[in-house]
Amino acid sequence: MHLVLNPNDPVVSVRLADEGFAPYVWGNDFSFEVNAYARADRHKKVEHWPLDMITPYRKCYGIDPDEFASFIGAPDSAIFMAYLDDQPVGHVVVSTNWNGFAHVDELAVAACARRHGVAKSLLDVVKFWSHKKKLQGIMLETQNNNIGACRLYERCGYQVGGIDYLRYRGIDPQTCEVAIFWYLLFESQV
Template sequence: MHLVMTPKDPEVSVRLADEGFAPYIWGNDFSFEVRAYARVDRHKKVEQWPLDMITPYRKCYGIDPDEFASYRGAPDSAIFMAYLDNQPVGHVVVSTNWNGYAHVDELAVAAPARRHGVARSLLDVVRFWSHKKNLPGIVLETQNNNLGACRLYERCGYQVGGVDYLRYRGIDPQTAEVAIFWYLLFESRD
């Protein structure tokens, strides 16, 4: 499936994932271009983080719909899909983490559908889901090479709660990729 976005302001809708989840995953490109690795400073805005520029390359995390099969219909997890003009273009997988926070296990938007409010709509649904479950906030992880995601989370009110410099060293001992944990803390659970 090749999605062509033509409307200037297409309508975004979000609903629980259905049997169309796997075909949607297999039929879309979720890769992004990496141009730099940021040196995270939790006391500064993302735009102020120093960058180590690199030769650009495409990054794809290899999304497997079967990995989250048990999440559908479970009481402490959910998969939501986003649609632009009734075409599936994004998803979020959320669960209740061991520490009581909602944990975004995966958030992805198909490449042609980016910059249309899809990711923000999915994060809004996670926030609603978390409030309904009376959770204290949301935690998610991204990497220092996914600056678009970092800027989005910052704009949505998330703050850096931690940086793990060793998380990806098991995959590549020489990697400059580090994990950034973002938190959205709710003021009250009442």
């Protein structure tokens, strides 16, 4: 997708996903470059995590819009799409988790639209949605090879709640990929 933005300051808007969700997903590149694996430490800021540098490669999670089709219009889940100057460029899938937290099932921004506040806008909508549902906070997962996402979550007030070194070993026994679980805790709901 070739994105043409307002050169001064593109406008970000977010709204519920509609029938345009699947074509938007199929028509965008959500890959990112991996050039290091971070050694996550829940007691240190992301900027202080040691990095194991590697030969760079592109990572893509293979987003499938059909996986979340039942979320559209469901009472305990939602899909929100972000737009830059009215062009769809990002989405977040959120659901109510069993533990009283909102669970971000997926957050993605098209490669051509990064660094314009799209992901933060989507996280702000998730926060609003979660407060409306009277949930205790938000949880999500990323990996130690997506250092940009880790920095974003930390900037948005999330904290590392857990690190799982074995989560991806069933897919690849030799993987260096580590799951990092992030939480944004709300003040007690009164």
